Amino acid sequence: MSLDGYYEGLEQDLAAVRERNYLTVGALAVLVAQSLFSFDDEYRLIWKKPISLIKWIHIFLRYFALTFQSGNLYMMLDRLSIPPLSHDTCRTWVLSMSIASLLVISAIDVVLMLRVYALYMKSTLIGVMMIILFVIGVGVDMVLTLELHTMYTTKFHTTIFAI
Secondary structure (H helix, E strand, O other): HHHHHHHHHHHHHHHHHHHHHEEEHHHHHHHHHHHHHHHHHHHHHHHOOOOOHHHHHHHHHHHHHHHHHHHHHHHHHOOOOOOOOOOOHHHHHHHHHHHHHHHHHHHHHHHHHHHHHHHOOOHHHHHHHHHHHHHHHHHHHHHHHHOOOOOOEEEEEEOOEEE
C-alpha cells in the first residue's frame, strides 16, 4: 500500500470519527433540551405525585437514557476517539448500546401494556396475556441481541461502524 493510500484511509477514518462524535453530541443535546423544556411538567406531573410503577418507569426512561448517552459521549471523545480500534472494543461498545436500547424499549413496552391493561378495566385475562407477551418479547429480544452481537461474522470499520 502506498503512503498516499494510507493517508487517504486515515483521513476517511478521522472523518468517520468526527461524524460519529457530531451525532453523539447531537443526540445528547436533544435529550438535554427535551429534559429542560419539559421539566416544569415533569415536576408537576411526576415528582409531586405519589410513588407508582409509572413514576419509576418515567424516571428510569428519562434519566437512564440521559446518563447512558452522557457516558457514551465520554467514551466517544476519550476512549473511542482514536482509530483503529480493536474488534473486541467495537463488539463491547455495540453490545452495550444494544443492551441499553433493549432496556429502554422494554420500559416503553411496559408503559404501553399498562395502558392497554387499564383500558380493559384491569382484566385479569388481559393482565396475564400482557405479562406473557412481555416475557416472550423480552426473551426473544435478549436472545437475538446476544446472538447477533456475538459478532463472529460482523466486520467493523476501525471507527466502530458495522459494515
